Amino acid sequence: xxxxxxxxxxxxxxxxxxxxxxxxxxxxxxxxxxxxxxxxxxxxxxxxxxxxxxxxxxxxxxxxxxxxxxxxxxxxxxxxxxxxxxxxxxxxxxxxxxxxxxxxxxxxxxxxxxxxxxxxxxxxxxxxxxxxxxxxxxxxxxxxxxxxxxxxxxxxxxxxxxxxxxxxxxxxxxxxxxxxxxxxxxxxxxxxxxxxxxxxxxxxxxxxxxxxxxxxxxxxxxxxxxxxxxxxxxxxxxxxxxxxxxxxxxxxxxxxxxxxxxxxxxxxxxxxxxxxxxxxxxxxxxxxxxxxxxxxxxxxxxxxxxxxxxxxxxxxxxxxxxxxxxxxxxxxxxxxxxxxxxxxxxxxxxxxxxxxxxxxxxxxxxxxxxxxxxxxxxxxxxxxxxxxxxxxxxxxxxxxxxxxxxxxxxxxxxxxxxxxxxxxxxxxxxxxxxxxxxxxxxxxxxxxx
Amino acid sequence: xxxxxxxxxxxxxxxxxxxxxxxxxxxxxxxxxxxxxxxxxxxxxxxxxxxxxxxxxxxxxxxxxxxxxxxxxxxxxxxxxxxxxxxxxxxxxxxxxxxxxxxxxxxxxxxxxxxxxxxxxxxxxxxxxxxxxxxxxxxxxxxxxxxxxxxxxxxxxxxxxxxxxxxxxxxxxxxxxxxxxxxxxxxxxxxxxxxxxxxxxxxxxxxxxxxxxxxxxxxxxxxxxxxxxxxxxxxxxxxxxxxxxxxxxxxxxxxxxxxxxxxxxxxxxxxxxxxxxxxxxxxxxxxxxxxxxxxxxxxxxxxxxxxxxxxxxxxxxxxxx
Ligand SMILES: Cc1cc2nc3c(=O)[nH]c(=O)nc-3n(C[C@H](O)[C@H](O)[C@H](O)COP(=O)(O)O)c2cc1C
Ligand code: SF4
Ligand code: FES
Numbered sequence: 001x002x003x004x005x006x007x008x009x010x011x012x013x014x015x016x017x018x019x020x021x022x023x024x025x026x027x028x029x030x031x032x033x034x035x036x037x038x039x040x041x042x043x044x045x046x047x048x049x050x051x052x053x054x055x056x057x058x059x060x061x062x063x064x065x066x067x068x069x070x071x072x073x074x075x076x077x078x079x080x081x082x083x084x085x086x087x088x089x090x091x092x093x094x095x096x097x098x099x100x101x102x103x104x105x106x107x108x109x110x111x112x113x114x115x116x117x118x119x120x121x122x123x124x125x126x127x128x129x130x131x132x133x134x135x136x137x138x139x140x141x142x143x144x145x146x147x148x149x150x151x152x153x154x155x156x157x158x159x160x161x162x163x164x165x166x167x168x169x170x171x172x173x174x175x176x177x178x179x180x181x182x183x184x185x186x187x188x189x190x191x192x193x194x195x196x197x198x199x200x201x202x203x204x205x206x207x208x209x210x211x212x213x214x215x216x217x218x219x220x221x222x223x224x225x226x227x228x229x230x231x232x233x234x235x236x237x238x239x240x241x242x243x244x245x246x247x248x249x250x251x252x253x254x255x256x257x258x259x260x261x262x263x264x265x266x267x268x269x270x271x272x273x274x275x276x277x278x279x280x281x282x283x284x285x286x287x288x289x290x291x292x293x294x295x296x297x298x299x300x301x302x303x304x305x306x307x308x309x310x311x312x313x314x315x316x317x318x319x320x321x322x323x324x325x326x327x328x329x330x331x332x333x334x335x336x337x338x339x340x341x342x343x344x345x346x347x348x349x350x351x352x353x354x355x356x357x358x359x360x361x362x363x364x365x366x367x368x369x370x371x372x373x374x375x376x377x378x379x380x381x382x383x384x385x386x387x388x389x390x391x392x393x394x395x396x397x398x399x400x401x402x403x404x405x406x407x408x409x410x411x412x413x414x415x416x417x418x419x420x421x422x423x424x425x426x427x428x429x430x431x432x433x434x435x436x437x438x439x440x441x442x443x444x445x446x447x448x449x
Numbered sequence: 450x451x452x453x454x455x456x457x458x459x460x461x462x463x464x465x466x467x468x469x470x471x472x473x474x475x476x477x478x479x480x481x482x483x484x485x486x487x488x489x490x491x492x493x494x495x496x497x498x499x500x501x502x503x504x505x506x507x508x509x510x511x512x513x514x515x516x517x518x519x520x521x522x523x524x525x526x527x528x529x530x531x532x533x534x535x536x537x538x539x540x541x542x543x544x545x546x547x548x549x550x551x552x553x554x555x556x557x558x559x560x561x562x563x564x565x566x567x568x569x570x571x572x573x574x575x576x577x578x579x580x581x582x583x584x585x586x587x588x589x590x591x592x593x594x595x596x597x598x599x600x601x602x603x604x605x606x607x608x609x610x611x612x613x614x615x616x617x618x619x620x621x622x623x624x625x626x627x628x629x630x631x632x633x634x635x636x637x638x639x640x641x642x643x644x645x646x647x648x649x650x651x652x653x654x655x656x657x658x659x660x661x662x663x664x665x666x667x668x669x670x671x672x673x674x675x676x677x678x679x680x681x682x683x684x685x686x687x688x689x690x691x692x693x694x695x696x697x698x699x700x701x702x703x704x705x706x707x708x709x710x711x712x713x714x715x716x717x718x719x720x721x722x723x724x725x726x727x728x729x730x731x732x733x734x735x736x737x738x739x740x741x742x743x744x745x746x747x748x749x750x751x752x753x754x755x756x757x758x759x760x761x762x763x764x765x766x767x768x769x770x
Binding site: 168170185190351352353354355356357358359360362363364365366367370387393394395397398399400 | 494495496497498501517518520523542543546547549550551553554583584586589608609611627628630631632633634635
C-alpha cells in the first residue's frame, strides 16, 4: 500500500478550513520546530530527508538551503513558486486548492529554518480562485497566531504575501519570477549571481516549488530519516503526479517514488489503464518539456529493466533512450495520437511563451513552429525533418534559461523516436489529417456518450 | 592576476575580468564577436549569444570542462582556465546558428538601410553566416516609427540587444522606452508613443549594432562609405565634445561618437554636439579618422596615395629570360 504524506487528509470534509486542518494535526511541524528545534536542526532534517526540488530540476533542497548566504543585517526571503504553467502539470493547483494550510504551514516551517521573516507565494494569475483560497487560509493563520509577530510566543515573526502572476509561463523560471515579483518585466536573469546570494531585491533568496515546501511538513513531523526510507536510492519520499491524456482515471496521484511506470499506468489505484482499452503509444513523463518516450522505452529501460517513477530510472539511458521525471506531468498517448500534431501544440506553446531575450530561443522557437505548421498543412518536405532537427540542436544549451532546452527536447525526442510519423505526414498529409480528425471526432463521441 | 589561455594564447588578467575582455586583450584574432555587450554599459551582454565560447578547462583548481558553451561577455575567468573560441568546431557551429537566428526575421534591406557599411550584423553574417537562407517563411514586420525629432526606429531590423534600453537607463535622465511584448513579438517601444527627448538620447543610435535606430537628420543623405570621417572637438558643457564629423564635400552630414576597435564609442556625446552643430566652424578639426583597412568605409580614403611605379619597356626588357 502506498503511503500518503501530502494528500493523507485530502478527503476530509472541510480540510480547507483552519479548524479542520488543525484537528488533523495541522501546524504541528511549526509547533515542533519553534519549540524544540533550532533553525539548523530543521535544515539538518531536510538534508537527511534527501528531498529534491519538485519544480522540475530535482535539485536537493537541503543543499539549496545550505547555499543561502547569511550576511548580517540583510533580510532573507523564501519565495514559493506557484506559477505552475507547464502543460500537463496541475499538482500544485490541486494541493493549494484542496489543502491550502499545508502550504502555509510548510512556508512558516521553512522560513524558520532559513531565517526569513517575509515570504511570498507567487501564484499563476489564471488561478484567481486559488489566490482567494490562499488569502483566506493566510487570514485564518494570522487570526490563530500562526503568522504575524511572535508566533505562538516563540519570538519568531513571519508574514506571507500572495502575489498573482500576469499570465506568463516564463515567470515560473525562478529568476524571471523574482523580476516579476519586483514589478519588472519577467525576463530571466543571467546567472551568476544565483538567488541564494542575490535574489529578491538583491537579498539572499530561496525559491522552492509548492510541493517541495509542503513536503517539509512531514519531514519535520516524522524526521528526515523516516522520509528518506520511502522511495528508491536518491529519489526519496513521495511525489505528486499529474496524470492526463488517454487514461481511464486522469487526476493527481501521490506516489512513493520508485513505483513501476507500468503499475502506475495500468493499476486501478492510479491511471487505470489506457482509455478504451487501446494500445499505449507514448508517454511524456514529466511535463511538456521532457523528452517523449515510445511505449517500449517508457515501460522498460533499454537494458530491459522495468522503468520506475524515480529521477534516476526515468533518466536512465540519457536522452537517447530515457527522459526525465521533471515536474511530474504524466501525459499518456494511445495508438491513435498523432505525435506530429502533439509536438506542434507544444512547440506553439514555447514559441508563445519565450521571453524573447536571447536570439536562439526567440527566433528558434518561432522557426520550429513554422516548420511544423508547414508539415501539418501538407507542404512539408523530407528536408524539413532534418532542418527541424538542426534548428533544435542550435537552440539547446545555447540559451540564458532552460526554456530554450525545454522547447528543443520535445522536438528532438519526437524526431528521434517517431521519425516515421513525420515521414508519413509529409508523404500522405491528407490521409494523416483524416486519421487524426477521425480519431479526434471518435474520442469526442465516446467522451460525450 | 589570473592566467587564461584562449585559442592557445596565454594572457594574464585581473580577477573578475570576463573571458571576452581577456580575449580582447590578446587581440581581434581571438576576440569573439559581440552584438549586445557594450563595455561602458553595465549589465549589458548575455542576450545575443554570438560570443559563446567553449571552456575546456574550468581552472587549475577544478579542471573539469564546462558542460555547455558559455557567453564570454558574462562569464568571468578563473585561474588556469582554458578557452577555445574560433578553434572549437562546437563554437563555430553554435555561432553560425546564432547568426542564422538573428537573420531569421531580418528584412535584409541593406540597400535602403542607413546602417549599411557600419552594421555589425552585416559583419557577423559575412564571417559566420550561410551563403544561402534556409527559410522562406514570411518575416515578422512592424511599422516604422519616429521616436522623437531625431531618431527613427525600424523595429524590423532590431535584434533586441537591449543596448538602447541600457543607454536610456544609465546615461540619460529618464528612460521612456523599453521592450514590450514577449518572444518574437517583442518590440522596442516608447511609453504610449511618447517622444524620446533628452540630452543624451542620440547615443541610442551609436550603440545600436544594426539599423534599427538611425539618425533622422542623416536619413538617406549618403551611404556611409561616400562620407569622410574626421576627428574633431569643441568645448561643450554637457559632454567631452570629442566627436567624428562625417563629411561629404564641404558639408558635415552627421556627427557621431568616436568608435574604438570593437565598434564601441569611446565617450558618449550630447545631442547638441550630435544634432545641432553641423558647421565646420563649430569645431576644431583634428585630422582624418583612421578606419580599419577592412571596412568598406575606408574605401578611397587612404591617408596617402602612393602612385604605383609604372612599368616601362626597359623594365620589361630587364626581366630575366
Ligand atoms: C521556463 C521555466 C518554467 C518553470 N516553471 C516552473 C513552475 O511553474 N513551477 C515551479 O515550481 N518551477 C518552475 N520552474 C523551475 C524553477 O526555475 C525552479 O527551478 C524551481 O522553482 C525551484 O524549486 P524546487 O527546487 O523546489 O524545485 C520553471 C523553470 C523554467 C526554466
Ligand atoms: S531561453 Fe527563451 S525564455 Fe529563456 S531567457 Fe532566453 S529567450 Fe527568454
Ligand atoms: S555579446 Fe555576449 S551574449 Fe551578446
